[in-house]
Amino acid sequence: MSFPWAKEYKPEHPFMQWMDSRLPLPRLVYNSVGPGYLVPRNINYWYNFGILAGVALLVQIITGIVAAMHYSGHVLTAFDSVEHLMRDVNSGWLIRYLHMNGASFFFIVVYIHIFRGLYYGSYKAPREVVWLLGVVIFLLMMATAFMGYVLPWGQMSFWGAQVITSLFSAIPLVGEAIRTWLVGGFAPDNATLTRFFALHYILPFVILGVVILKIWSLHIPGSTNPTGVDVKGPQDTLPFHPYFTAKDGFYVILYLIVFAAFVFFMPNALGHPDNYIPANALSTPAHIVPEWYFWPFYAILRAFTIDFILPAKLWGVIAMFASIILLFFLPWLDSSRVKSTSYRPLYRIWFWVLVVDVLILGWMGGAPAEEPYVRISQIASAYYFAHFLIILPILSMVEKPLPLPNSIAESVLAKHGGTTETTRTGAAGQVPAAAE
Amino acid sequence: MVRFVGILVGLLFVLVLLVAALAPREASVPDPTLAHFQHPHQESWKQDGPLGLGIFGTFDRAQLQRGYQVYKEVCAACHSLRLISFRNLEEIGFSEPQVKALAKAAAVPSIDSRTGEPTTRPGVPSDRLPSPYPNEVAAAAANNNAIPPDLSLIIKARHDGQNYVHSLLTGYGLKVPADVEVPQGLHYNPYFASLNIAMAKPLNDEQVTYADGTPATVDQMSRDVVAFLHWAAEPELERRKQAGVATILFLAILAFLSFLAYRKVWAGVQH
Amino acid sequence: MAIQTEGLSPQSDGVTEDGVRRRDFIYVGTVSFAAVGAAALAWPFINQMNPSADVRAMASIEVDLSSIQPGQAIKTIWQSKPVFVRNLTQVEIDEANAVDVAALRDPETLNERTQETHHNWLVTLGVCTHLGCVPLGAGEGENKGDYGGYFCPCHGSHYDTAGRIRKGPAPTNLEVPAYTFKSPTLIEIG
Numbered sequence: 001m002s003f004p005w006a007k008e009y010k011p012e013h014p015f016m017q018w019m020d021s022r023l024p025l026p027r028l029v030y031n032s033v034g035p036g037y038l039v040p041r042n043i044n045y046w047y048n049f050g051i052l053a054g055v056a057l058l059v060q061i062i063t064g065i066v067a068a069m070h071y072s073g074h075v076l077t078a079f080d081s082v083e084h085l086m087r088d089v090n091s092g093w094l095i096r097y098l099h100m101n102g103a104s105f106f107f108i109v110v111y112i113h114i115f116r117g118l119y120y121g122s123y124k125a126p127r128e129v130v131w132l133l134g135v136v137i138f139l140l141m142m143a144t145a146f147m148g149y150v151l152p153w154g155q156m157s158f159w160g161a162q163v164i165t166s167l168f169s170a171i172p173l174v175g176e177a178i179r180t181w182l183v184g185g186f187a188p189d190n191a192t193l194t195r196f197f198a199l200h201y202i203l204p205f206v207i208l209g210v211v212i213l214k215i216w217s218l219h220i221p222g223s224t225n226p227t228g229v230d231v232k233g234p235q236d237t238l239p240f241h242p243y244f245t246a247k248d249g250f251y252v253i254l255y256l257i258v259f260a261a262f263v264f265f266m267p268n269a270l271g272h273p274d275n276y277i278p279a280n281a282l283s284t285p286a287h288i289v290p291e292w293y294f295w296p297f298y299a300i301l302r303a304f305t306i307d308f309i310l311p312a313k314l315w316g317v318i319a320m321f322a323s324i325i326l327l328f329f330l331p332w333l334d335s336s337r338v339k340s341t342s343y344r345p346l347y348r349i350w351f352w353v354l355v356v357d358v359l360i361l362g363w364m365g366g367a368p369a370e371e372p373y374v375r376i377s378q379i380a381s382a383y384y385f386a387h388f389l390i391i392l393p394i395l396s397m398v399e400k401p402l403p404l405p406n407s408i409a410e411s412v413l414a415k416h417g418g419t420t421e422t423t424r425t426g427a428a429g430q431v432p433a434a435a436e
Numbered sequence: 437m438v439r440f441v442g443i444l445v446g447l448l449f450v451l452v453l454l455v456a457a458l459a460p461r462e463a464s465v466p467d468p469t470l471a472h473f474q475h476p477h478q479e480s481w482k483q484d485g486p487l488g489l490g491i492f493g494t495f496d497r498a499q500l501q502r503g504y505q506v507y508k509e510v511c512a513a514c515h516s517l518r519l520i521s522f523r524n525l526e527e528i529g530f531s532e533p534q535v536k537a538l539a540k541a542a543a544v545p546s547i548d549s550r551t552g553e554p555t556t557r558p559g560v561p562s563d564r565l566p567s568p569y570p571n572e573v574a575a576a577a578a579n580n581n582a583i584p585p586d587l588s589l590i591i592k593a594r595h596d597g598q599n600y601v602h603s604l605l606t607g608y609g610l611k612v613p614a615d616v617e618v619p620q621g622l623h624y625n626p627y628f629a630s631l632n633i634a635m636a637k638p639l640n641d642e643q644v645t646y647a648d649g650t651p652a653t654v655d656q657m658s659r660d661v662v663a664f665l666h667w668a669a670e671p672e673l674e675r676r677k678q679a680g681v682a683t684i685l686f687l688a689i690l691a692f693l694s695f696l697a698y699r700k701v702w703a704g705v706q707h
Numbered sequence: 708m709a710i711q712t713e714g715l716s717p718q719s720d721g722v723t724e725d726g727v728r729r730r731d732f733i734y735v736g737t738v739s740f741a742a743v744g745a746a747a748l749a750w751p752f753i754n755q756m757n758p759s760a761d762v763r764a765m766a767s768i769e770v771d772l773s774s775i776q777p778g779q780a781i782k783t784i785w786q787s788k789p790v791f792v793r794n795l796t797q798v799e800i801d802e803a804n805a806v807d808v809a810a811l812r813d814p815e816t817l818n819e820r821t822q823e824t825h826h827n828w829l830v831t832l833g834v835c836t837h838l839g840c841v842p843l844g845a846g847e848g849e850n851k852g853d854y855g856g857y858f859c860p861c862h863g864s865h866y867d868t869a870g871r872i873r874k875g876p877a878p879t880n881l882e883v884p885a886y887t888f889k890s891p892t893l894i895e896i897g
Contacts, residue, residue, distance in 0.1 A: 041707045066752055070759075083519050083589075086672070088759040091751035093672040094679070238705065246701040249737075250694040257687045264680025265490055268592060276593035276669075277585075286629065306456045319449055326445075332438040371461055378457035382450045389446025393439040412706050523764050562764040686744055693737040700733055 002031065002038045002222060005234040009036055032219055038237035039244055040225035042412050046120075047223065048251040049113035054211065055252055056106035061204050063099040071151065073197035075190045078153040079278045097267040103145050104270045105259050107293035110138065118330075119351060121339030122224045128331040133214040135327045137207055142294070142324075144203040147196040149291055150188070154275030159288045161188040161196075167301075170314045187281065227411050228339025229404050236408035287368050295365025296358055297323060300384065302369050303377040319381070326388050333388060336396035343402040347395050350387060357383045469616045474607075474626040476599035479659075483666060483673060491681070494674050495667055500528035502646050503664025506657045509644050511587065514579060514635075516567035519588035520668050523561040527671060528664070535561050542566055580621045582634035591662070591669040598662050603627040605658040608637035767897030769889065772828065780845040782833060785884065785896045789833030791845040791857070791870075792894075799868040800827060802855065806867065813879040817869040820883050830894065831870040831881035835859040842866060842881075857881065 009030040011017045020026045030036045070089050072081035085092040114134070117123055123131035146164060150157045165188060168179040184191030222231060231237055238244070262269065270292055274285045290298055297320050304315035326333075341348045360380045367373040405411035485493025504525065507517065522539035526532065543556035544566045559566070567586075569575040575583045591597035607627040618624050622632035639654045646652055667673070768785050770792055775781055780793035795803070803817040821829060833841050837859065843849040844857035844866070852858030853874060854867035864875030871880040886896040 041705070062752070066755055069756065080519075084759070084761070087519065087524075088761040090754045090757055090759060092755060092759070093676060094751055095755060097676075238707075242701050243705070246694075246698045249741075250691065250698040253687055253691040253694050257684060257691060260680065260683045260687060264676055264683060267676075273593050273595050273597070276589040303453060304456060306452075306459055308452050308455065312456075315452060322445070322449070326442070329438055329442060333442050335439065371464070375457050375461075378453045382453040382457070385446045385449040385453075389442040390450070393442055397439075416706050521761070521764070523760075560769065562761070686747075690737070690740050690744060693733065693740055697733045697737045 002036060002219070003231060003234075003237060005237075006031075006038050007035045007239065009034075032215070032240075033245070034241045035239040037219065037222075037240040038231070039223050039240050040231055040236055040408050041238040041243075042225050042227065042408050042415075043223060044226055045251065046112070046116040046226075048248060049109050049116060051248045052109045052252065052255050053106065053113055055255065056102060056109050057204065057207060057211065059098065059102045060106060061208070063095050063102060064201070064204065067095050067099050068201060071197075073151070073194050075153055075193055075279070078151060078193060082152045094263070097263045101259065101262045101267060101270065103148065104291070104293065105255075105262070106141065107145070109255070110141065111293075114138070115355065118354075119341045120224055120226060121228055121334070121336075121341070123331045124334065124339050125331065126221050127218065127224065130214055130218045131331060132328060133210055133217060135324070137210050137214065138327075139324065140203055140207045140210065144200055144207065145291065145293065147200040147203075149275075150193065150196050151200065152275060153193060153279045155277045155279055155283075155285050156272050156275040156288070156290075158188055158279035158281065159285055160290050161192060163288055164290070165192075167313075167317050167320075170311070170317045172314070224339060225408055226340055226342060227405055227408060228343065229406075229408055229411070232407045233409070289366055292362070292366060295363070296361035298365035299361045299377045300381045302365075303374070303381040305374060305378075319385075323381075323384060326385075330388070333393045334396045335393065336399065336401065338401040338404065343404055344395075344399055345402060346399045347392070350391050350395065353383070354387045357387070469613070469631060472613050472616060472626050472631060473629065474603070476596055476603035476627060478599055479602060481598050481663065481666070483663065485677075490677075492677060495528075495663065497529040498648060499660050499663045500667050501530070502648070502650060502657075503660035503662070503667075504528060505646065506639075506644055506661040507587070507664055510638055510657075511661065512565075512568060514568055514575075514584040516569075516584075516586045517565045517588050517668060518567055518586055519564070521562060521564050522559060524671065528667060532561075539563060545570070580634055584635070587665055587668065589669045591666045593669075597669070598666055600627065601665065602658050602662045604633075605639055605661070606655055767895055769893060769895050771893055773892040777827070779847075782845045789841050790884065790896060791829075791831050791833045791881075793829040793831075793845065795827045795829055795868060797827075799855065803867060803869040803871075806869075806871075812872050815869070815871060815880055820869055820871075820880070822886075822888065825888060825891075828894070829868075829870055830886050830896065831883050833857075834882070835861065835864055835877055836872065836879045836881065837862055837864050837875070837877040 009020070009027045011020050011026065016026055067085060070081060070085045070092065072078060082096065085096050087093075089095070117131065117134070146160075150161045161183075165179055165183050168182060169175040171178060180186070182192075183189075184195060222237075225231075272289065272291075289295070300323050301316040301320040304312045304319060306312055308315065310318075336344060336347070338344055341351050357380050360376065361384065364373050364377040364380060405414065480488050481493075482499070483493045483495050484490050507515075522535055522542070525535050525538060530538065539559035539561050542559040542563075542565070544559040544563045546555055546557040547553070548555045554570075556566075569578065572583055585593075590601060594600045604625060604627045607625045608623065610624065610626060612618055612624045616624065616631060618632055622634055623636055624631060625633045639657050641653050644652045644657060650656060670676075766786065768783070770781075770783055770790075772792065772794070775792065775794045777794045777796045778799075780791055783790050783792065800817065808814045808816055817829075818826060820831075821827075833845065835842050838861065840859050840861035842852075842857035842859040842864070844851040850858045850860075852865035854865050856868045856870055856873075857866040858864070859866075859875065859877065862876050864877035865873050866877075866881055867873050869880075870883070872878070884896050886894045889895050
C-alpha cells in the first residue's frame with residue numbers, strides 16, 4: 001500500500017507464484033521490506049534506531065527463551081539457577097550476559113528512537129497511532145524489564161520489587177488492597193516471583209504483536225523524513241530493498257560491535273553489584289536504585305518531598321506515571337503544522353534543553369536521595385513537565401517556522417550543491433548522476 | 437482542549453515542584469567520621485590484561501593455587517564458597533587425581549544411611565565445597581551475630597571488587613582517628629563503609645607456607661586470595677575475553693564489508 | 708537537474724565483458740561472511756541444551772562394596788537411573804550356572820554378566836526391560852520373584868539370580884552397565 005509509483009510484486013519463479021496465490025506472504029514481504037515499499041530517500045542514520053529496536057527485541061526473545069530453559073522460578077532456587085546458568089551450562093555465561101545487557105541496549109536504542117520522533121515530529125498527523133502504539137510498547141517494555149530484573153532474586157531484585165510494589169499503596173482507599181493483590185502476599189515472596197516469571201515470559205510476545213501493528217500503521221502513510229515535507233513523487237523516494245536493507249544491515253553490525261564490547265568486556269558495567277548478593281528480607285541495601293533506564297522516572301518519583309493537599313508519596317507516584325502518560329497526548333499538545341524541528345528554530349533550543357534535562361534526571365535517579373541531588377531533581381522534573389505541557393503547546397501556537405523546502409527532492413539537490421558550491425562527490429568517488 | 441488541560445496540569449506540577457525546591461532544608465549534618473572512609477587503592481591485576489584495560493588478560497594459575505591455599509587455610513574457617521565444586525579446581529591447575537584427593541580430604545554433609553542422622557562423608561569431585569557452618573543461625577552465633585558472607589561472588593558483589601577486597605584485607609592496623617569510636621567486638625578498617633568491621637584481621641605474615649616458596653606476606657596472600665576469589669566469581673573470564681576478541685574482530689571485518697556493500701548500493705544516488 | 712528515478716537498481720548496471728557481475732561480488736561476500744557469523748553464533752545456542760558441566764560430572768559414580776554382605780544388595784542412582792549392586796551367595800551363583808542358557812529368552816551366562824574374579828558381584832540397572840518399572844528384590848525382605856532374583860510388580864516379570872528374564876513380558880535381561888573395579892571393594896560405574 002505504498003505510493004502509486006511503487007513496483008508491483010510480480011513473481012517469476014513458478015514456486016513463488018504457487019506460494020503467493022495460496023498465502024500472499026511473499027507479496028507481503030515484498031511490499032513491506034522489499035522493493036515494493038518506498039521510503040523517503042533523505043532519511044538519515046537517526047532513522048535506523050527503529051530497526052535496531054527490532055533487533056534488540058529479537059535478541060531478548062531468543063536469549064530469554066534459552067535462558068528460561070535453565071532458570072528455576074522459586075525463591076529457594078532462583079539465584080542458584082542463574083549461577084548454574086553462568087557456571088555449568090555450556091556457554092551459559094554468554095546467554096546470561098547477552099540477555100542482561102540486551103535489556104539495557106534495548107532501552108538505549110528505544111530512547112534514541114523516541115528522541116528522533118520528538119525532533120522530527122514523527123508523532124504528528126497522520127502518524128498519531130504509530131506514536132501511540134510506540135508509547136504502549138514503551139510501557140510494556142518497562143513492565144517486562146522490571147519483572148525480569150526481579151527474577152534472579154538478588155538484593156536489588158527483592159528490594160526493587162519491594163519499593164515499586166509499595167508505590168501502589170499510595171493510591172487512596174484501594175491502594176493497599178491493590179498492592180497485596182499484585183504481590184500475592186505481605187511482601188515480595190515466592191508468589192510474586194512465580195507470577196513475575198510467567199508475565200515476563202509472555203509480555204515480550206505482546207510487545208512483538210504491538211510492534212507488528214506499529215509497522216503496519218506506519219506503512220500506511222510511510223516514513224517521515226528530516227524535512228518533515230510529505231513525499232510528492234518518485235524523485236523523493238527509494239525502494240526499501242536494496243537501499244535500506246543495505247543501510248540497515250551496516251548499522252546493525254555497528255550496533256552489534258558496541259553490544260559485543262559490553263557483553264564480552266564489561267558485562268556488569270550497567271548493572272548493580274548488590275544483585276550478586278542473594279535476596280535478604282532482613283537487610284536493606286544502602287542505596288536502593290532500579291536499573292539505569294528507570295533512573296529519570298525514579299528521579300521524578302523522589303522529587304516530590306512535600307505534602308500539598310495530597311501526600312508527597314502520592315504526588316510522586318502520580319507524577320511518575322504522568323511523565324509517561326503525557327506522551328500519549330503529544331500529537332495534540334503540539335499544534336505546529338511544521339513537523340521537523342530543523343525548521344522550528346525557537347523550539348529547537350528547548351528540544352536540546354529537554355535532552356540535557358532528561359540526562360540530568362537520569363543522573364539524579366541513580367544518586368542518593370540527599371542534597372543537592374534532591375533540589376536538582378526538583379528543578380529538572382519541573383522543567384520536564386513545563387517542556388511538554390507548557391512550552392511545547394504555547395510555542396507550537398505562536399512560533400513562526402522557517403520556510404520549508406518545496407519537496408524532499410529539492411532539499412536533497414540543494415544539499416548536493418545543485419546550484420553553486422563545489423560538486424559533492426558521491427559514493428566511491430563518483431559524481432552524482434546528471435539529470436535526464 | 438488538550439492543550440488547555442495540559443497547561444493547567446503542567447502548571448500544577450511545576451508549582452508543587454518549585455515549592456518543594458524552594459522549601460528550606462533542615463540542616464543535615466553528615467556523620468563527620470565518614471570523612472575517614474577511604475576508597476580502595478587501585479592495583480594492577482594480571483587478569484585485567486595489559487594497561488588494565490580488561491581486554492586481554494589471563495589468570496596466573498600458580499597465583500590461583502596459592503590463593504586457594506589461603507582460602508582453605510585461613511578464610512574457610514568462617515566463609516563458605518558454596519558455588520564452587522571440587523571438580524572446578526581442575527581449572528586452576530590441579531590434576532584429576534589431586535582434585536579427587538582434595539575432595540576426599542574434605543568432609544561434606546551427608547545423612548547416615550542407617551539412622552538418618554546428619555553426619556559427614558568424604559567428598560567426591562562433584563560435591564560443592566562444604567560450608568564451615570550448617571546454617572546461618574550457627575554462623576551468626578559463632579561470629580558475634582555477624583554472618584560471614586559467602587565468598588563465591590564477593591568480587592562481583594562489591595563495587596570495584598578486586599581492589600576493594602584487597603584494600604580491606606590489607607587495611608587493618610591503621611591508627612584509629614580520634615573522633616572514631618570502635619564498638620566492642622568490631623575492628624577499625626577505613627576501607628569498610630561504616631569504618632568498623634566485624635571481621636578481625638584475618639591475615640598475618642608467614643601465616644601460610646606456600647608450596648612454591650613465595651614469601652607469604654600479608655600483601656602477597658591478599659593478592660593471591662583476591663585473584664582466586666576473582667576466578668571463583670568469574671571462572672569464564674578467559675574464555676569470555678577470547679570469544680570477545682574473536683567476535684569484535686569478526687564484526688569489524690563484517691562492518692567493513694557491509695559498508696562497502698552499502699556504498700555500492702547507494703553509488704550515485706543522491707540523498 | 709533532476710534526480711534519477713529510472714534504472715536505479717544497482718543490479719541493472721551493466722555486466723562486465725566476462726559475464727560475471729563483478730558488482731555483485733561484494734554483496735555475495737558480505738552476506739556469506741554474515742552467514743558464517745550467524746552459524747558460529749547459532750552453535751552456543753544449540754549446545755546449551757547439551758548436558759551441563761554438573762550433569763557431566765555425574766556421568767560416572769563410585770560405589771563402595773565393603774558394607775554389602777553376601778546375599779545383600781544395594782540400590783543407588785547413576786545417570787538418574789536406579790542401579791542394583793548385589794553380592795551373590797555361592798548358592799545363588801550355583802543356581803545361576805545350573806540354568807540351561809540356550810532355553811533362555813535372552814541367552815547369557817552369569818560369567819558373561821559379571822567380571823573375572825568378581826563373579827559374585829552382580830551390577831545391573833534397576834529398570835525392567837518391559838516398560839521401565841523398578842523391580843523389587845534388591846531391598847531387605849523384598850519379593851525376589853519365583854527365581855530368587857528380582858520381581859517386577861507392574862506386569863509380573865521374574866528375573867533370576869543373574870538378573871536374566873525367566874518369566875513374564877520383559878524381552879531382555881536387566882542391563883549391565885559398564886563398570887570397572889578400582890579395588891576389590893570399589894567399583895566405578897560409567
